[in-house]
Amino acid sequence: MFLFKWLICLVLLLAKLKYTEAGAELDPLIVEIPNGKLRGRDNGNYFSYESVPYAEPPIGELRFEAPQPYSQEWRDVFDATQPAVDCLQWKQFRNEKLQGEEDCLTVSIYRPKNKTRSSYPVVVLLHGGCFMFGGAASYGQEYIMREGKMLLVKISYRLGPLGFTSTGDKNLPGNYGLKDQRLALRWIKQNIASFGGMPENIVLIGHSAGGASTHLQLLHEDFSQLARAAISVSGNALDPWVVQQGGRRRAFELGRIVGCGQLADSVELKKCLKSKPAREIVSAVRSFLVFSYVPFTPFGPVVEPADAPDAFLTQDPRDVIKSGKFSQVPWVVTYTTEDGGYNAALLLKKNKTTGETWIETLNDRWFDWAPYLLFYRDSKKTIKDMDVFSRDLRQKYLGDRRFSVESYWDLQRMFTDILFKNSVPEAIDLHRKRGQSPVYSFVYDNPAVSGLGQVLSNRTDVFFGTVHGDDVFLMFDDVSLRTAIRPDEEVISRKFIKMIEDFALSDKGTLSFGECSFQNNLNSKEYQVLRITRNGCRNEQYNQFL
Known part of the structure; x- marks a missing residue:
């Protein structure tokens, strides 16, 4: 009798296990990839699979090296329910500046619940943050998941000195963060497809440094094998803060700051930097700032030597485009009417030591600070050249007036033009002459109630206009900036997301925003841009390229 009961229990147990295994195979939270099975999280109207590694941890001997594909196999089900950690960084927007972890190379995937479809076009996001800070969590997924028609992937990549230190030679060539992005795109x-995405319908979109990164990824001829279209929002490879000179000097200065001594050999420098705690290396960022968070990109992309292993960029982006050897996929490049508010607004804050605003101090420090604020310190051959350029800029935008709250808008216009706006027609002009795929542009002109201008200046008595991020945060929500959006922004948000979805699915690379169709700049004699405002959209044509 005992044996009979025991056999019944065993049969029931085996049946339960078999049922559980069958259920697991049908469980949408379980996804299987070559590394094994992983479990996501149910968020109500969408599933998420976060912190999935695409590369080996870039620590120890893999620090300052090109990323290696993730090769581990999971015996147990991998837990993909934990939000991605930020890569180790010196943050701009927090009192506690040092944030994140060195082991951070992951992707996070978000799939809507939609009973009418089993697969989705894919939008891949490269976050902004001046190549220095930021992360996946800064750009939300709620707006895209609400629409339920696209699968979203966010990429985490190395930042700051850990991602971009370069001695300009093959021993420490740099661009590790860009190489991370590229490996993630391959992953x-x-x-x-295992998550329900359409591998042939991928759009890459980036904001700010992410927008510049998107453009740099597109400059690889085989990018068309990884995505079918690209969107660079308020950032492209021709912006002066993107590909910089002077990397070698900064690399050896970094070594001196963290205790490597006065080295002159890049092999020894790399060896020493690998031996130092990552947090010490990243904390050294503060020594490269002349005040506040200026320059906002002390470590960023560089041109690598041709003999560098796994080189990402061996020519200036302008020369790459002129050669015609870049990916022929549809590209959108954008800016906001007052993009420069991101950089100029911090000058309205008060110096805690003197009580004077930074913009007032600028009157006495213009020649010292302007080359750092506007990124031409390393592009001018002499101090005299820098001073002449600085004097001409001030005269062009302010005339004989002093820097003050009253002249702030002219300073912001200077920042917008030099750091974001002027590069757009230049980039389009090069692409239209050398490319074969559509080239589109839009300018966003619709100020948010609260944006980066108010956050950086800590002021609400100044009107900043449509600043950096006012458009992208209608695509990827940021609750730290906006607790709610206006009815007109709700409409614009849905149109933006529909625009991205259609772009991913379009066979011909056509593009529209609501009722407005973008004008293609390919082979055009005029610079054509779609202006998006609170009241709608309209195409604008300019007589010539800048």
């Missing part, structure tokens, strides 16, 4: 192409 997405190979694995996204």
Whole structure:
């Protein structure tokens, strides 16, 4: 009798296990990829699979090296329910500046619940943050998941000195963060079908440094094998803060700051930097700032030597485009009417030591600070050249007036033009002459109630206009900036997301925003841009390129 009961229990147990295994196979939270199975999280109207590694941890001997594909196999089900950690960084917007972890190379995937479809076009996001800070969590997924028609992937990549230190030679060439992005794109192409994504319908979108990164990724001829279209929002490879000179000097100065001594050999420098705690290396960022968070990109992309292993960029982006050897995929490049508010607004804050605003101090420090604020310190051959350029800029935008709250808008216009706006027609002009795929542009002109201008200046008595991020945060929500959006922004948000979805699915690379169709700049004699405002949209044509 005992044996009979025991056999019944065993049969029931085996049946339960078999049922559980069958259920697991049908469980949408369980996804299987070559590394094994992983479990996501149910968020109500969408599933998420976060912190999925695409590369080996870039620590120890893999620090300052090109990323290696993730090769581990999971015996147990991998827990993909934990939000991605930020890569180790010196943050701009927090009192506690040092944030994140060195082991951070992951992707996070978000799939809507939609009973009418089993697969989705894919939008891949490269976050902004001046190549220095930021992360996946800064750009939300709620707006895109609310629409329920696209799968979203966010990429985490190395930042600051850990991502971009370069001695300008093959021993420490730099651009590790860009190489991370590229490896992640390959991972997405190979694995996204397992999550319900369409591997042939991928759009890459980036904001600010992410927008510049998107453009740099597109400048690889084989990018078309990884995505079918790209969107660079308020940032492209021709902006003066993107590809910089002077990397070698900064690399050896970094070594001196963290205790490597006065080295002159890049092999020894790399060896020493690998031996130092990552937090010490990243904390050294503060020594490269002349005041506040200026320059906002002390470590960023560089041109690598041709003999560098796994080189990402061996020519100036302008020369790459002129050669015609870049990916022929549809590209959108954008700016906001007052993009420079991101950089100029911090000058309205008060110096805690003197009580004077930074913009007032600028009157006495213009020649010292302007080359750092506007990124021409390393592009001018002499101090005299820098001073002449600085004097001409001030005269062009302010005339004989002093820097003050009253002249702030002219300073902001200077920042917008030099750091964001002027590069757009230049980039389009090069692409239209050398490319074969559509080139589109839009300018966003609709100020948010609260944006980066108010956050950086800590002021509400100044009207900043449409600043950096006012458009992208209608695509990827940021609750730290906006607790709610206006009814007109709700409409614009849905149109933006529909625009991205259609772009991912379009066979011909056509593009529209609501009722407005973008004008293609390819082979055009005029610079054509779609202006998006609170009341609608309209195409604008300019007589010539800048």
